[in-house]
Amino acid sequence: MHDFPVGSAADSQITASASFGLTHSLSNAPQSTHDSAVPENSEKELLIFFPLHEKYDIADLTSEILLGRDRLIAHLFQSVSFLDVHLALVSQLVDAEKSYEIDSDMAERTIQISKWIDSSNSLPMTKLLLLDAQTQLVGNFSRVQDVASGPDEQKVIYYHSALVIQPRHQSVPHACRYRFNAVLDYMELIHSRIKESVTTGSRLYRNQQQQLELTLKYVIAFCRQEPVLAWMDPSSETNGRSLRIMKLCIELQAKQEGLDLLELLGIEFEHNYPKDSEDKSNDVLLARTSEGIRNTKMAEAIAIFVSQVNGNFILILHF
Numbered sequence: 001m002h003d004f005p006v007g008s009a010a011d012s013q014i015t016a017s018a019s020f021g022l023t024h025s026l027s028n029a030p031q032s033t034h035d036s037a038v039p040e041n042s043e044k045e046l047l048i049f050f051p052l053h054e055k056y057d058i059a060d061l062t063s064e065i066l067l068g069r070d071r072l073i074a075h076l077f078q079s080v081s082f083l084d085v086h087l088a089l090v091s092q093l094v095d096a097e098k099s100y101e102i103d104s105d106m107a108e109r110t111i112q113i114s115k116w117i118d119s120s121n122s123l124p125m126t127k128l129l130l131l132d133a134q135t136q137l138v139g140n141f142s143r144v145q146d147v148a149s150g151p152d153e154q155k156v157i158y159y160h161s162a163l164v165i166q167p168r169h170q171s172v173p174h175a176c177r178y179r180f181n182a183v184l185d186y187m188e189l190i191h192s193r194i195k196e197s198v199t200t201g202s203r204l205y206r207n208q209q210q211q212l213e214l215t216l217k218y219v220i221a222f223c224r225q226e227p228v229l230a231w232m233d234p235s236s237e238t239n240g241r242s243l244r245i246m247k248l249c250i251e252l253q254a255k256q257e258g259l260d261l262l263e264l265l266g267i268e269f270e271h272n273y274p275k276d277s278e279d280k281s282n283d284v285l286l287a288r289t290s291e292g293i294r295n296t297k298m299a300e301a302i303a304i305f306v307s308q309v310n311g312n313f314i315l316i317l318h319f
Contacts (some may be wrong), residue, residue: 017139046170048136049090050163055143061087061161063121069164077165078121081211084171086125086164087117091157092258100141100158106133114159122187123215124169126178168211172218177229183235183309184244187215191251213254219245220260227269231291239298242291246301250308257306263290 013304053069063074063085077085092100093110102109109134116125131137146159173182194208223245230241242265249258268290293299 026074045166047129047131047164047166048138048194049131049165050138051090051141051143052161052163053139053142055145056161058089058117058145060202061117063087064120074163077163081207081214082168084123084166084168086122086166086171087119088113088117088125088162088164089117089145090131090160090162092160093155093157096150096154096156100144102133102137102140106137108134111137113164116213117161120186120189123175123180125171125175125177127174139193168214173222173225176222177226178221179232180241183219184241184248184285186210187219187248188244191248209252213252214221214258216245216248216252216254216257220257220264223264224267227264227267228271229293231269232271238294239291243295243298243301246298248306250301250305253308255309258309262302262305264294299303 017319050070050073052066054067058066066074077083077199088287091100091114094100096107111131113129113131118124127317141158141160143160145161148157149160150156151232172183190208194205194212205228223242228263233241242261245260245261248254249261268288270286270288272286293302
């Protein structure tokens with residue numbers, strides 16, 4: 001646990017110290033897009049979390065209403081392109097006679113993310129994580145959102161709102177694994193906001209554009225590592241996801257990402273093939289397929305991307 005005193009001078013200390021420590025360790029973490037989508041629980045999550053200093057209504061909690069130190073910390077980490085900032089409800093299971101404030105007994109407390117708070121400013125997260133107060137907690141719990149009975153009368157559960165900071169190469173595959181379409185919704189919304197509210201060529205525009213391009217890079221890396229999860233979604237229309245990704249490549253003028261996507265469209269992968277209802281065997285039927293180009297809209301999008309890469313002008317209606 002990293003503890004800091006309270007006060008205006010401490011606000012600078014907490015943000016500067018945490019910023020240096022996290023950005024140094026996470027910038028040295030593996031950044032290869034081909035290593036980003038790891039199997040569940042196969043490695044320790046790289047993150048830190050800050051219990052919020054102010055008390056908020058969880059039902060209305062968004063990054064826009066954060067106050068004081070909470071707002072300062074959120075803005076600081078949101079300005080780092082390879083980090084993601086999330087709001088979450090954190091719980092700690094402790095002995096009933098103990099306070100929610102952590103002292104020397106942190107190893108005896110079970111702390112976890114009980115709920116990710118959806119926000120239009122952050123990736124949609126789902127997987128609930130155990131937290132390590134000794135290495136991941138910055139500051140201390142100063143506010144309690146709620147209290148509930150534990151699994152037995154000797155235990156109590158305290159709930160706290162918190163900021164969770166993760167490297168983007170980890171949070172993107174996490175979000176894609178569970179809510180792929182919501183990730184694309186988020187990216188399209190952010191791009192729309194950038195176009196509407198930020199002056200092209202400004203420092204803020206370049207920073208937000210860079211963050212979105214990095215997210216796109218990790219989304220495509222996830223598609224490479226998990227093609228079944230990426231492409232074999234029965235709820236999506238044919239080429240639905242790949243078309244949305246290609247359009248983002250075009251809008252962001254992301255040449256390398258678009259070329260990587262074109263390569264992925266032709267790579268075959270295995271997936272479970274539905275059995276005939278009369279087949280009583282226990283054998284798993286496998287088939288090989290690829291995402292491919294399966295409709296006119298996808299073909300048109302690829303034509304626009306290729307012309308953009310080659311520096312040619314092309315007009316295709318109904319894109």
